[in-house]
Amino acid sequence: MSYNPDTYYLRSEVSNSDLTTLKNLLHPRIQFGDREAAFRFGSLVDAIITEPSRVNYYRFTVDDEQYTEDEFRHAQEMQGALRSEAMHDQFLFAVLSNADTQKVMVNPRQQFEYGSFPFFLATRCKWDWWLPKEKVGVNFGGDLKTTFATTQKEFDEAIDFFDWDRSRAWYMDIANSDRDFIYAISKKNNRVFKHFIRRGDATYERGRAKYEELAFQYWCLNLTV
Secondary structure (H helix, E strand, O other): OOOOOOHHHHOOOEOHHHHHHHHHHHOOOOOOOOHHHHHHHHHHHHHHHHOHHHEEOOOOEEOOEEOOHHHHHHHHHHHHHHHHHHOOOHHHHHHHHHOEEEEEEEEEEEEEEEOOEEEEEEEEEEEEEEEOHHHHOOOEEEEEEEEOOOOHHHHHHHHHHOOHHHHHHHHHHHHOOOEEEEEEEEOOOOOEEEEEEEOOOHHHHHHHHHHHHHHHHHHHHHHOO
16 A cells, blocks of 8 residues: 555544445455556546645656556546536536645544434544635535546446445535535546535435444444454
């Protein structure tokens, strides 16, 4: 694993990634493609767009993670596609212009309820984009994804398949925000897809149901450790 000077990943609070790890242990399923390679490339695109200070364009590295020139070229093409989309998407333009990036939030005692049973966990999240109330009048944020989807329908299906709905509900509830969004860039054709979420809509409710079950299982497992 590459060195990341950010200590976020060393923190002890429960993250959405921890829930994913638990789900993969409890409910393993066939892995399609190279998950590690996809995560690695996604990290490159994330860094170029939201954390450029970590990127060395001459050595093709992010921190000390080495990439190839082709990987960098591909990632920059995707960055260009997002910028082009922002030229006729006013909301995306506002996000790229005004959002805080890689914003960490922690709730030391978040309350949950599963099957009418209340419990607490210390939780954390790290936003790709966070729009504070001082800038836009209301607190909300969103996520940047890379995807193999080539159509909006495939992207919408990926939200459920990869549990991106769970991550968005998790983030919204840590921040106590009522709105959220995902922008995704296709690794296949550079198309940009978007999905907007509001508290109480189908995406949020599905994601919250997913995380409540896993959070309860995580809490139960830690009782026995």
